[in-house]
Structures are given as structure tokens and as C-alpha cells.
Amino acid sequence: MKLHNDNLIFSPSDLILFLESPFASWMEHFSLISPEALDLKDQDDAMMLMLQDKGAEHESSVLEGLKQQGLTIANIGLSSDKKAATIQAMKEGADVVFQACLSKGKFTGFADFLVKVAGSSQLGDYHYEIWDTKLSKSLQPYYTIQLCCYQEMIAAIQGRYSNDFVIILGDQTQQRLRTQEFYYYYQSVKNAFLQLHEEFDLEKYPNPSDSKSWGCWSNYAKQLLKEADHLSQVATITRSQIKKLNADGIQTMQDLIDSDKPSIKSLNTDVYKRLKAQAQIQRKSEGLTTPLFEIINTHEKLGLALLPQHSENDVYFDIEGFPLIEGGLEYLWGCTYFDEKGDRKFIDFWAHNEIEEKIAFKSFIEWVYARWQQDPTMHIYHYANYEIAACKKLMCRYGVCEFEVDQLLRNEVFVDLNRTGFVGDSIF
Structure with a gap:
């Protein structure tokens, strides 16, 4: 995500971040219009930097393999005007377009590989498939969102998206997936993403507790949850339990501690009592070097x-x-x-x-x-x-x-x- 002439430009990777964490996606937008927010960002993760290097090595290995097959390679990374060079290479029918610059509407991105295959398009009797490299040795659901975004962008050039896209995993195995099976889900994710950013409000950030992760804004997210005394701080509590407590008027950890309700609708009474006791002992443990604990007496062995x-x-x-x-x-x-x-x-x-x-x-x-x-x-x-x-x-x-x-x-x-x-x- 970046600002260009006061307009937001998104990448397929931004969709993946949104899928995992609407909060982190909102923070990325916030940091663009309020640069002081960058002070809230986590320090660079050494492992992530290492993963980027390994990803580049994997990509180079795949590129070398395509060269050894005798295919003509158009390396867009060497061009000054990458968008124009991508279109030119596709019109000229290069076998492989490496680091293709694609765009449509508010989205721009660089696809690892475009590979020429038979099948009519606006280019002629051929068109291009999207091939992408991933370090993982197994498919991850979010890969399809990224690749479908590239499909939509490549269709703006060749008049169609390809029937399939290919993911080359870390062990060099190729996984071919049908575009049509994922395209409508991609559209729903993209629409929700665009709605968040088109209706962006500095006073209303997504609840961090609703995100699976917080990206590079983890420390700030934890700070917000602590300041809000959020129920997610209670050890072992689940999202569904939080929703049931919220529905019965218990919004914070202190609310749970102070609650004199004998039960909560749709929540097992023993679970409610356990969560309440857990919140109480955590609150009493704050500031102590060694946390407090209680021994639970039961006829069966637990914990x-x-x-x-x-x-x-x-x-x-x-x-x-x-x-x-x-x-x-x-x-x-x-x-x-x-x-x-x-x-x-x-x-x-x-x-x-x-x-x-x-x-x-x-x-x-x-x-x-x-x-x-x-x-x-x-x-x-x-x-x-x-x-x-x-x-x-x-x-x-x-x-x-x-x-x-x-x-x-x-x-x-x-x-x-x-x-x-x-x-x-x-x-x-």
C-alpha cells in the first residue's frame, strides 16, 4: 500500500494482510496519512528478512530452470518503464515474462512469472498464465487471493484470465489450480477490503481482537487491548465466549471480575466460573514477579x-x-x-x-x-x-x-x- 498523488495504490499482498488482519490493514493506511504512526510499528523481524532472501533464491532457481528449457525470457526488472515493458513483452510473445508489472484500477503488483500457453486472447492465438513461487511446501488458502488479483490485472491486457494458475512450492513441486473455483471468493474479499479503505475513519479502527494476527503492529495492538481492558486478555478464552459475555453486558476484564451474574446465556456455567476465576487471579498477579496460582481440587486429574x-x-x-x-x-x-x-x-x-x-x-x-x-x-x-x-x-x-x-x-x-x-x- 502506498500513496501516489494523494491516491492509495494497493497490491495483492495488501489483500492477504487484510484477510489475516483488518486491524493491520487499517494501520498501514493510517501510517500513510499520519507518518508519526510509524513509531508504533514493531521492529524489523530478522526471520522475515531471512524469509525474503530465501524467497528470492527460490524465485531465481525457478527462473534458471525455465532458462535451461530454452525458453525466451523477458526480464522486466531490467526495464525503466516496467508497465510498458510488460505489455510489449506480452505482445511480442515472449515465452516467459519475469517480474511482470500488472495493474488495474487501484491495484498494482509484480507477478513472479507470466508463462505463455496456447489459447486465443487479444494478443493472438496464445495467452499467459500466472506462475508464482512460494517457500512453503504445502498450499495455503491465501495464495489463491493473491493469484486471482493478478488474474484480474492480466485480463486487462490480454482480454481474459487463464483457466489455471500455478504455484511453485518450496520443494519445486507445481500445483495447478482452477481460477474459477476461487475467483468469486476473491471478489468478496476484495470488496470488503475496498470498503474498509474507502470508508476509512481515523476515529474507528477495527477491533484488534477480531484479527487472527496483527502483522507488524503486534505491540500496538496488545497495548490497545490492555488499555481497553479487553476480555481477550483472559487466558484460554475464545472468541465465541467473548461474544456471549458481550451479549450479556460483560465488555471488559474488570466487568467479568465484578460480575455477580450467576450464569451467562448460551455459556456453560462451569466455563463462566472458570473464566471469572482466571480473570481474577490474573488481575491479582499484575506487577508480581511470580504469578499467583490456585490448585483446583477435583476427583479426576486435570491440568x-x-x-x-x-x-x-x-x-x-x-x-x-x-x-x-x-x-x-x-x-x-x-x-x-x-x-x-x-x-x-x-x-x-x-x-x-x-x-x-x-x-x-x-x-x-x-x-x-x-x-x-x-x-x-x-x-x-x-x-x-x-x-x-x-x-x-x-x-x-x-x-x-x-x-x-x-x-x-x-x-x-x-x-x-x-x-x-x-x-x-x-x-x-
């Missing part, structure tokens, strides 16, 4: 009660992975534990390539397996399924430690804290 008995030899385990190379790389295996004196210790296993990854995996498994053999009551605590999935993946990839991993899994030595419902500032 932290699911955890096994403590052992002096317990291990707390986390993996850091790098997904931007083929197959990924589990580059850091970190464990903290307590020694016989009760002092906290840390052990790490690093990997910079596949050879070191195999060594790190094997070393970690042998270390924790030996620890478990010495003390069958010890456990390995981790959060969510990533660590287990990584161990299974590398066990199969390298053909090592199959027996040890199998024994650790069968005997439930790994304990997933996420499955206990363990969250910060939580009572369960």
Missing part, C-alpha cells in the same frame, strides 16, 4: 495434576529448528536439569549441517536414555509436539537410536506440558 511425580533427574527440553533449507535443520537441542547439589545446569547440542544434526540427535538421545536407565522415575518435559516429531523424524532419517527412542516413547518418558493445559498466569 497440572496430570504431571508425574517429581524426580531429581528430570530434564526440561527444547529444540530450535531452521526450516528454510531442504528438509529443515534441528540446529539446537537444549536441556536444563539439576545436579546432585541442586544447582541448575544446562547442556546443549549444536548442529550446523546434516552431519552435525545426526551427531546432535544421537548425543541427546544417548544422554537422556542413560539418565533414564539410572532413574526410571525421571521424565523429559517439553512444550507441544515439535520435540517428539523431530525425534521421530531424525530417527527415521538417519537410522540411529530407534530402540532408545521407542523405549522412551513407550514408557511415556516425554511429557508434553501443552497437553496439561499449562499456560502463563493460569489456574489450571
Whole structure:
């Protein structure tokens, strides 16, 4: 999104941002007309910058593959007037137009590739398909919105959009999708997007809690929710629960804390009581170094009660992975534990390539397996399924430690804290 002669110019990427976060889309508009708003923007994300570099490498790899097929390539990036150069290349029938500059109405964008295919158009007995590169190894729904926007723009030149568009994933596989299956959904998203920006009001920003994410405005969104004492701050609360509470007059976290209502319409009474107790303990915990907590007495084991008995030899385990190379790389295996004196210790296993990854995996498994053999009551605590999935993946990839991993899994030595419902500032 940018301003040109006091007019807003949008890109297909702006539609994707809107789909994920109407709030972030509104903030992008706001920052254009009020530059001081840029101070509210998050700092550059190093991972995002790295993803951009990897995306450019993937795009260059696809371009090189097309060149090796002997196809004529029109590289629009080398032209001063990119829009005119794109139209000229299409009229001349280049096999591939790279970084094509397309526009229609308020939208302008650069398509990765236009690929010439048979089929009549205003250009002659051929027309162009949109091909786009993505680092992901699987299709994502929002890809279709971006590609349909390009289809609408290319139709302004050749008089039609192509029957299909192609997405080249990070593993070089090509996914061909039918334009017609997504075009009307794209139109509905585009209309909602344009309505937001055509009716832009500085006094009315979209509620951050209604967005799936906040883009590069996350810190500001959290600040607004905190200032509004929004119910979304209550741990584990869902959007549907917030709507039910709002419908019964409970608009803020403090409203929930102060509420003397015995029940809420359409909301399970036990859930209502739990949310109220959760809000109360979070409010009491504000400003404390260690959050307060309560033990819930119940006949069945729930939450932290699911955890096994403590052992002096317990291990707390986390993996850091790098997904931007083929197959990924589990580059850091970190464990903290307590020694016989009760002092906290840390052990790490690093990997910079596949050879070191195999060594790190094997070393970690042998270390924790030996620890478990010495003390069958010890456990390995981790959060969510990533660590287990990584161990299974590398066990199969390298053909090592199959027996040890199998024994650790069968005997439930790994304990997933996420499955206990363990969250910060939580009572369960």
C-alpha cells in the first residue's frame, strides 16, 4: 500500500494482510496519512528478512530452470518503464515474462512469472498464465487471493484470465489450480477490503481482537487491548465466549471480575466460573514477579495434576529448528536439569549441517536414555509436539537410536506440558 498523488495504490499482498488482519490493514493506511504512526510499528523481524532472501533464491532457481528449457525470457526488472515493458513483452510473445508489472484500477503488483500457453486472447492465438513461487511446501488458502488479483490485472491486457494458475512450492513441486473455483471468493474479499479503505475513519479502527494476527503492529495492538481492558486478555478464552459475555453486558476484564451474574446465556456455567476465576487471579498477579496460582481440587486429574511425580533427574527440553533449507535443520537441542547439589545446569547440542544434526540427535538421545536407565522415575518435559516429531523424524532419517527412542516413547518418558493445559498466569 502506498500513496501516489494523494491516491492509495494497493497490491495483492495488501489483500492477504487484510484477510489475516483488518486491524493491520487499517494501520498501514493510517501510517500513510499520519507518518508519526510509524513509531508504533514493531521492529524489523530478522526471520522475515531471512524469509525474503530465501524467497528470492527460490524465485531465481525457478527462473534458471525455465532458462535451461530454452525458453525466451523477458526480464522486466531490467526495464525503466516496467508497465510498458510488460505489455510489449506480452505482445511480442515472449515465452516467459519475469517480474511482470500488472495493474488495474487501484491495484498494482509484480507477478513472479507470466508463462505463455496456447489459447486465443487479444494478443493472438496464445495467452499467459500466472506462475508464482512460494517457500512453503504445502498450499495455503491465501495464495489463491493473491493469484486471482493478478488474474484480474492480466485480463486487462490480454482480454481474459487463464483457466489455471500455478504455484511453485518450496520443494519445486507445481500445483495447478482452477481460477474459477476461487475467483468469486476473491471478489468478496476484495470488496470488503475496498470498503474498509474507502470508508476509512481515523476515529474507528477495527477491533484488534477480531484479527487472527496483527502483522507488524503486534505491540500496538496488545497495548490497545490492555488499555481497553479487553476480555481477550483472559487466558484460554475464545472468541465465541467473548461474544456471549458481550451479549450479556460483560465488555471488559474488570466487568467479568465484578460480575455477580450467576450464569451467562448460551455459556456453560462451569466455563463462566472458570473464566471469572482466571480473570481474577490474573488481575491479582499484575506487577508480581511470580504469578499467583490456585490448585483446583477435583476427583479426576486435570491440568497440572496430570504431571508425574517429581524426580531429581528430570530434564526440561527444547529444540530450535531452521526450516528454510531442504528438509529443515534441528540446529539446537537444549536441556536444563539439576545436579546432585541442586544447582541448575544446562547442556546443549549444536548442529550446523546434516552431519552435525545426526551427531546432535544421537548425543541427546544417548544422554537422556542413560539418565533414564539410572532413574526410571525421571521424565523429559517439553512444550507441544515439535520435540517428539523431530525425534521421530531424525530417527527415521538417519537410522540411529530407534530402540532408545521407542523405549522412551513407550514408557511415556516425554511429557508434553501443552497437553496439561499449562499456560502463563493460569489456574489450571
